[in-house]
Amino acid sequence: MEKRRKLFLKRDPYRAPRDSGLFLRSVRELAEYHTANCEGYARILRERGFDPAMLKTEDDLYKLPVLPTLFFKRNRLFSVPEKKLKVLATSSGTSGSKSVVGLDGRSLFLGVGMMIRFFLYHRVLSPVPVNYIVLGYEPSAHNDMGAAKTAYGTTKFAPALKRVYALRDTGAGYEPDPEGVYEALMRFSKGPFPVRFVGFPAYMYFLADALKKRGVSLKLPRGSKILLGGGWKRFAGEEIDRGEFYELIEKTLGIKRENCLEFYSAVEHPMAYVKCREGHFHIPAYSRVIIRNVSTLEPVEDGSEGLLSFICPLVTSMPLLSVVTDDIAVRHGGGCACGLNTPYFDLKGRAGVKGIKTCAASAAELIGGRDG
Amino acid sequence: MDDLFVKSKADAEKLKKRIAAALSGPALKSETVINACGRLSDELAAPEYTAMLEALGIPGSKASAEIAAARRMLSREYLSYRVSRELQSPGVFTPLFCERPVRQERMPLGVLLHVSAGNVDALPAFSVIEGLLAGNVNLLKLPREDNGLSAAILNSLCETEPKLAPYIEIFDVPSTDTGSLEALCGLADAVVVWGGDEAVKAVRRLAGPGTKLIEWGHKLSFAYASPDADESALSGIAENICATDQLFCSSCQGIFVDTDDFGRVLEFAERFADVLENAAKGYPPSDMRVTAQRTLEAYTEQLEGGDKRVLLRDGCCVTAYRESVLLPAHGFKSCWVRPLPRGEILTAMLPYRGRLQTVGLACREDARDEAAELFLRAGAVRITDGRSMSEEYCGLPHDGELPLQRYTKVVSVETAGIE
Numbered sequence: 165m166e167k168r169r170k171l172f173l174k175r176d177p178y179r180a181p182r183d184s185g186l187f188l189r190s191v192r193e194l195a196e197y198h199t200a201n202c203e204g205y206a207r208i209l210r211e212r213g214f215d216p217a218m219l220k221t222e223d224d225l226y227k228l229p230v231l232p233t234l235f236f237k238r239n240r241l242f243s244v245p246e247k248k249l250k251v252l253a254t255s256s257g258t259s260g261s262k263s264v265v266g267l268d269g270r271s272l273f274l275g276v277g278m279m280i281r282f283f284l285y286h287r288v289l290s291p292v293p294v295n296y297i298v299l300g301y302e303p304s305a306h307n308d309m310g311a312a313k314t315a316y317g318t319t320k321f322a323p324a325l326k327r328v329y330a331l332r333d334t335g336a337g338y339e340p341d342p343e344g345v346y347e348a349l350m351r352f353s354k355g356p357f358p359v360r361f362v363g364f365p366a367y368m369y370f371l372a373d374a375l376k377k378r379g380v381s382l383k384l385p386r387g388s389k390i391l392l393g394g395g396w397k398r399f400a401g402e403e404i405d406r407g408e409f410y411e412l413i414e415k416t417l418g419i420k421r422e423n424c425l426e427f428y429s430a431v432e433h434p435m436a437y438v439k440c441r442e443g444h445f446h447i448p449a450y451s452r453v454i455i456r457n458v459s460t461l462e463p464v465e466d467g468s469e470g471l472l473s474f475i476c477p478l479v480t481s482m483p484l485l486s487v488v489t490d491d492i493a494v495r496h497g498g499g500c501a502c503g504l505n506t507p508y509f510d511l512k513g514r515a516g517v518k519g520i521k522t523c524a525a526s527a528a529e530l531i532g533g534r535d536g
Numbered sequence: 537m538d539d540l541f542v543k544s545k546a547d548a549e550k551l552k553k554r555i556a557a558a559l560s561g562p563a564l565k566s567e568t569v570i571n572a573c574g575r576l577s578d579e580l581a582a583p584e585y586t587a588m589l590e591a592l593g594i595p596g597s598k599a600s601a602e603i604a605a606a607r608r609m610l611s612r613e614y615l616s617y618r619v620s621r622e623l624q625s626p627g628v629f630t631p632l633f634c635e636r637p638v639r640q641e642r643m644p645l646g647v648l649l650h651v652s653a654g655n656v657d658a659l660p661a662f663s664v665i666e667g668l669l670a671g672n673v674n675l676l677k678l679p680r681e682d683n684g685l686s687a688a689i690l691n692s693l694c695e696t697e698p699k700l701a702p703y704i705e706i707f708d709v710p711s712t713d714t715g716s717l718e719a720l721c722g723l724a725d726a727v728v729v730w731g732g733d734e735a736v737k738a739v740r741r742l743a744g745p746g747t748k749l750i751e752w753g754h755k756l757s758f759a760y761a762s763p764d765a766d767e768s769a770l771s772g773i774a775e776n777i778c779a780t781d782q783l784f785c786s787s788c789q790g791i792f793v794d795t796d797d798f799g800r801v802l803e804f805a806e807r808f809a810d811v812l813e814n815a816a817k818g819y820p821p822s823d824m825r826v827t828a829q830r831t832l833e834a835y836t837e838q839l840e841g842g843d844k845r846v847l848l849r850d851g852c853c854v855t856a857y858r859e860s861v862l863l864p865a866h867g868f869k870s871c872w873v874r875p876l877p878r879g880e881i882l883t884a885m886l887p888y889r890g891r892l893q894t895v896g897l898a899c900r901e902d903a904r905d906e907a908a909e910l911f912l913r914a915g916a917v918r919i920t921d922g923r924s925m926s927e928e929y930c931g932l933p934h935d936g937e938l939p940l941q942r943y944t945k946v947v948s949v950e951t952a953g954i955e
Contacts, residue, residue: 208839235836458828459850461835471828490832492825515828 167193168477172278177285177448178506187452190477191485192219195228198483201243205483225475226454226463228486233432236263236487244268244481253431265431268481275434275478278450283321286425286438290322292387295352297345299363299371301338302329318362318391325357330367342374349382358387365392365426369409375416383418390419393427406443428511432487433474437509442501444508451476453509455495456488466497469512490515543707548719551675551705555647555723558673558702564644566619569668572697574612579692581607592683594657595822602657605928609662614930619669621931622940628951639949644671645748648943649724651677651739652686653731656784661686663728665693668703670943675720676706679731711738718742726750726943750942755785755893755935756862759922760792760876760907762900763800769898770808772923774815776896777852779926782867785935786894786918786926789865790872794903798858798875802845805856805873809847816851816869827851830868860884862891878907885914893935896922 168190170181181187195216199206209215212229219225231241242249249266267275283289296319303316319327328348331338352359361368368390375382390413410421426439437445447453454463455470464470473488492513498505579585580603589599608614626640648667652660660676664686667674678686687706694701709716721727721739726748729739736753743749759773773788780787793804821827834848837855845856853870860876862885876884885892892915899907908919917936920927 207841211841229839231839232832232836234832235839238836239840458824459831461831469824471832488832490828492828513825515825515832 168274169277171450172274172478173281174449175281175285177278177282177450178446178504180449187450187477188219188222188225191225191228191475192216194477194480194485195219197480198243198485202241202483204239204241205243222452225452225486226456228475230454230456230461230473230486230488231483232488233263233430233490236265236432236484240264241483242266242481243483249481253434263431265434265484266481267434267479271479271481278478279436282436282448288321288389288391288425290358290387292358293323293325294358294360294387295325295348295355296327297330297349297352297359297361298327299330299361299367301331302333304333318393319360321391322358322360326352330363330371345371346374353382353384356385358385358389360388361390361392363392365409368392369412372409372412372416376412380416381418382416388417388419388423390417390424391427392424393429430487430489432484433476433489434479434484435474435476440500440502440504440508444496444500444502444510446500446502446504446506446508448506450478453493453495453507455493455509458492458515461488466495466507469494471515472509472511543705543709548723551719551723554702554705555673559646561702564668564671564699564703566615566623566669566671568697568699569665570612570615570619572693572700573610573615573665575696576689576693577607577610577612579696580610588688589657589685592685606658609928610665615669617930618940622938623670623944626946637951639951641947641949642944643947645943645945646725647673647675647723648750649675649677649720649727651727651729651731651735652679653735657683658685658689659730661689663730664690664704666939667728667943668700670940672725672943673703674705675724676704677717677720678706678708680711682708711735714742721747728752728943752935756789756864756888756891757784757786757894757896757925758790758792758862759788759896759898759925760911761794761804761898762903763793763795763804764900765804765898767811769922770811771815772921773896773898773925774808774812775923776925777812777869777871778815778819782865782869782871784926788871788896788922788925789863790874791898792860792874792876794876794878794899794907796875796877796880798843798856801856801858801873801875805845805847805854808871808873809849809852809854812852812854812869812871813849816849819851819869821851821868826868830866830870833866834870862888878903878910881907881910882914885911885916889915892916894918894920894925896920896925898922 167186170183171186171190174181199209199216208229208231214227214229218227246266248268250269250272252264252266254262254264280289298316298319326348328345330340330342330345332341332344349359410424413419413424414421422441428437428439428445429435435451437447439445452475454473454475455468456462456473457464457470461471469492471488472491472493473486475486477485491511492515493509493511495507495509498507500508586596586599586603589602590596594602623642625642628637628639630637650660650663650667652663660678660682664674664676676686690704690706694704707716707720711717721743724747727739727743728750729736730752732754736751740749761769773791776788782789791808793801795801830853831848834846834853834855837844838846838848843858847854847856851869854873855870856873858875860874860880863872865871892911895911895916895918897904897907897919898921911919917933
């Protein structure tokens with residue numbers, strides 16, 4: 165624990181710890197811990213002929229069997245009794261299956277501590293009260309979607325004066341409320357407090373585009389920010405041009421590009437990555453990114469596309485040590501013009517083919533669907 | 537080609553007037569439709585149509601194959617043959633125990649509302665053309681992810697035969713616009729619904745008790761093989777898996793092996809994995825996202841352990857399971873292999889009644905007839921060999937029924953007394 169505290173509670177998340185072997189030792193010890201406490205995980209390591217003692221240098225990290233996020237959508241692996249879990253988070257699965265990730269007290273302590281330092285570094289945490297415009301669902305008793313919870317959680321980074329939701333809870337369902345958002349925005353823009361927008365990039369684009377069409381050009385109070393997470397695809401499937409997007413934001417809301425932050429995170433990898441002004445997700449000192457070959461899952465060279473996977477020794481309650489997502493990405497060794505020297509990754513797409521619905525998959529819906 | 541008559545909202549009153557006008561005109565003759573389709577089939581030979589498909593993102597080779605198939609299915613010969621086989625009228629005759637003759641005649645149902653699916657290119661247009669052949673007025677609700685192809689085809693059809701225009705109304709209303717959908721349902725004698733269970737259930741909720749439902753739901757198809765099935769029969773199954781990408785109702789999702797010995801299932805899976813790997817070489821993946829998805833699925837199954845055996849090969853995956861259950865494959869050239877001795881076919885298929893479509897047989901000669909009979913009794917509607925599971929022929933019943941027949945009714949008219 166002491167070791168991991170040194171790793172995760174650093175003030176500058178991008179500076180490597182003085183003790184260069186710290187990361188490897190933390191991973192090895194946590195792998196040993198999970199092997200001893202989670203029979204399902206121990207079996208996987210056994211079947212794949214892996215022993216944590218095989219982790220001798222950081223170059224060995226890729227050998228630690230990697231678990232797909234898909235695996236956690238279909239199976240539960242815990243290394244602590246479930247009653248010890250303090251928080252549960254659910255991923256929003258597109259195919260209907262969801263990951264349930266639980267954190268115990270120790271993981272939560274480290275995770276929250278890490279997040280506070282991380283967001284302080286990125287100037288997201290602020291004591292100044294702000295007005296929130298959430299471009300997503302209003303939280304309610306009948307919605308346990310991860311996306312609603314994340315958006316709500318994000319409104320805790322600075323004290324909230326007011327929260328306005330683009331999709332309002334009517335008690336029976338959700339209704340888009342563009343007029344409500346517009347009126348609130350006009351009201352907020354005249355006040356002294358900063359405004360924060362939270363949600364998906366596509367929704368932010370629609371809002372800014374609608375403002376432009378109405379000929380609106382605001383100058384929101386200093387400290388206003390835009391916090392975005394999730395996919396960049398527009399509904400039609402085409403990518404929004406980033407340069408055009410930020411220009412539109414500045415023109416309509418008066419928020420400069422450096423105050424627009426884009427996050428990457430996954431329920432199965434409870435960590436946040438922030439896009440730098442050059443458009444890259446830099447890798448902090450407490451995780452490693454390995455891009456894997458899409459057929460063999462072996463590591464590929466920097467600069468080549470493959471499946472995005474992470475190594476991170478944060479969580480004790482579940483073996484989330486080595487996780488492969490279904491995102492396609494490229495890793496680069498460093499040397500970014502933004503000034504940060506750590507390696508970074510760029511997202512390139514997602515596994516699978518969108519928009520294809522097979523006859524067979526739908527036929528199975530009535531039969532009862534896939535198990536798990 | 538502009539979508540002149542695609543409407544984004546159903547105005548019930550105006551629509552009612554147009555429908556009444558169409559119905560009160562002279563009856564639509566199938567020859568009129570056949571001739572128009574025949575001309576369209578000839579026109580489709582022009583290279584601009586292949587280019588149009590390619591512009592919609594359909595790869596060149598697939599585009600030419602789709603055009604060729606469309607030309608054949610719209611040709612005069614093809615449609616005349618279908619009409620003559622599917623729409624026979626009994627005519628005038630004197631029924632048993634009666635003295636007076638009656639005339640029995642096939643008539644259109646009247647107004648069809650087509651609620652179409654988006655998984656096959658131009659399916660909505662073909663659904664409407666079938667409705668026209670049977671003489672109906674056709675209201676078409678386009679699928680959500682429609683690429684504009686169907687409206688373009690129907691536009692061309694009306695250009696070549698303006699008489700058809702009053703019989704086609706196209707709506708691009710979202711499924712959430714229940715007001716419009718209810719209005720459309722209210723005007724229809726029957727709703728023809730293509731698609732998944734969600735679509736079928738939604739239509740069942742919307743349609744009143746007086747509206748007939750014609751459902752073309754999603755089905756499952758698979759192969760059935762003897763453990764020692766010969767190589768060429770297996771390569772036929774592999775070809776179907778690769779060529780259709782397992783996307784159609786008739787695509788092979790997996791193979792049941794005629795044995796209860798899991799050891800033999802494993803042997804078979806190894807053998808079939810070689811065959812599938814070989815076939816997959818002819819169908820390289822369009823991009824790495826497809827490969828990535830298959831790898832993640834297969835690797836996750838491997839990690840889950842248990843009794844199954846996952847054979848992840850280059851460009852494909854075969855997984856052997858102990859349970860004799862029917863599930864869709866993960867797709868992207870991955871296929872399951874499961875035991876199913878002949879004697880257990882009926883029991884094992886019981887939960888899937890109404891869901892089975894094609895069974896591709898790769899059986900030993902002495903087992904073939906028995907297996908075919910058992911699967912037909914269990915609910916399957918088509919028996920082929922592996923290679924032709926997704927191949928069509930003129931007059932092929934669709935999910936066990938003749939579509940044109942479903943879009944008509946047989947009326948009985950007392951003839952004036954012939955004393």
